[in-house]
Amino acid sequence: MTGALRDHLLHRIRTTGPMTVADYMADCLLHPTMGYYTTRDPFGAAGDFTTAPEISQMFGEMLGLCLAQTWQDQGSPARFALAELGPGRGTLMADILRVGRAVPGFTAAARVHLVEASPTLRDVQARTLAGHTPIWHAGVDDLPDDLPLFLVANEFLDALPIRQYVRAVTGWHERLVSAADEALTFALSPPMPVPELDPHSVQPGTMVERCPALPAVVGAVAARVARGGAAIFVDYGHWDSRGDTLQALRDHAFDDPLAHPGQADLTAHVDFAAIAAAAPPCEASPMVTQGLLLERLGITARAQALARGLTGPALDTHVAAHRRLTHPAEMGDLFKALALVPPGAAMPPGFAA
Numbered sequence: 001m002t003g004a005l006r007d008h009l010l011h012r013i014r015t016t017g018p019m020t021v022a023d024y025m026a027d028c029l030l031h032p033t034m035g036y037y038t039t040r041d042p043f044g045a046a047g048d049f050t051t052a053p054e055i056s057q058m059f060g061e062m063l064g065l066c067l068a069q070t071w072q073d074q075g076s077p078a079r080f081a082l083a084e085l086g087p088g089r090g091t092l093m094a095d096i097l098r099v100g101r102a103v104p105g106f107t108a109a110a111r112v113h114l115v116e117a118s119p120t121l122r123d124v125q126a127r128t129l130a131g132h133t134p135i136w137h138a139g140v141d142d143l144p145d146d147l148p149l150f151l152v153a154n155e156f157l158d159a160l161p162i163r164q165y166v167r168a169v170t171g172w173h174e175r176l177v178s179a180a181d182e183a184l185t186f187a188l189s190p191p192m193p194v195p196e197l198d199p200h201s202v203q204p205g206t207m208v209e210r211c212p213a214l215p216a217v218v219g220a221v222a223a224r225v226a227r228g229g230a231a232i233f234v235d236y237g238h239w240d241s242r243g244d245t246l247q248a249l250r251d252h253a254f255d256d257p258l259a260h261p262g263q264a265d266l267t268a269h270v271d272f273a274a275i276a277a278a279a280p281p282c283e284a285s286p287m288v289t290q291g292l293l294l295e296r297l298g299i300t301a302r303a304q305a306l307a308r309g310l311t312g313p314a315l316d317t318h319v320a321a322h323r324r325l326t327h328p329a330e331m332g333d334l335f336k337a338l339a340l341v342p343p344g345a346a347m348p349p350g351f352a353a
Helices: 004-016 021-030 057-073 091-100 119-128 214-225 272-277 290-297 299-307 312-326 328-334
Strands: 080-085 110-115 135-137 149-154 163-168 171-180 183-188 207-210 229-238 247-250 253-255 265-267 335-341
Touching: 004 021, 004 171, 004 183, 021 163, 021 171, 021 265, 057 091, 057 149, 057 229, 057 290, 057 299, 057 312, 080 091, 091 110, 091 119, 091 149, 149 214, 214 229, 214 272, 214 335, 229 272, 272 335, 290 299, 290 312, 290 328, 290 335, 299 312, 312 328, 328 335
Parallel strands: 080 110, 080 149, 110 135, 149 229
Antiparallel strands: 163 171, 163 207, 171 183, 229 335, 247 253, 247 265
């Protein structure tokens, strides 16, 4: 199938004209028969990238205890939806459920819900979470709205398609994906109005990215959490970010985003200001770095406890995992987190200002 999606995209561009970066990302990631996520398990050493839950169980344990404490703070509702957006292999949810057994009543009250579009990954998740009878949904709008919702989304928003705009003296130009001979290439649209962007807020030559789906996704979560629960978003990004952040990962290395459509993961940095803007009627926490959040939640104490039973290479791997998750030079500062809670509710542990 090598090159099949590229040929499909080239034909589409020649037929209907250049496409937006958002349309290109959507086809590359979720084309029904040639999309990246619909045709493979991309995680781990045998895949193209490794996420925090695959690095160490400590990541899921910290977030699980955070959610369990928040559940207790909200009166320990007898039934609630424990949900994850884009659950990968199901590793994070499995770790949350395992550590949640230490909190009386938490796992008994939980009903597991997973938002996953990939049939391949749904099969993997079913094996990982055997015994927990998860319920799958195609989108956030399908999550239950009659139960308190305690939700986590790790590296989910970064895969939502983005549109890119370049500020010029003549106005805004949208960055498009076009064709040159037998190759995909970037091009710019003619000047166009972009009502949601203030042309005076950036200098000419600046690129600004917008994620059209983000407000709807966060808004759907917030509408449910407002009636009870909490949501935790963890992703790489910044507050009100600028510049070209579209990137491709293939075989654990950066790749040209146009070089291997359907064979590389495509992501973009998340604008955490956009998450907060979509949060009402919920209250949004301050944005916090992943490293600081995990330290506040007690990851170092947990790492020390786990280390006591390890020696040699196993200990080295464990120490490296702790560093990778928390150190500012690795994932600690690049990844950020933000929580949503109902109006007037206490913020989850680690998120208070």
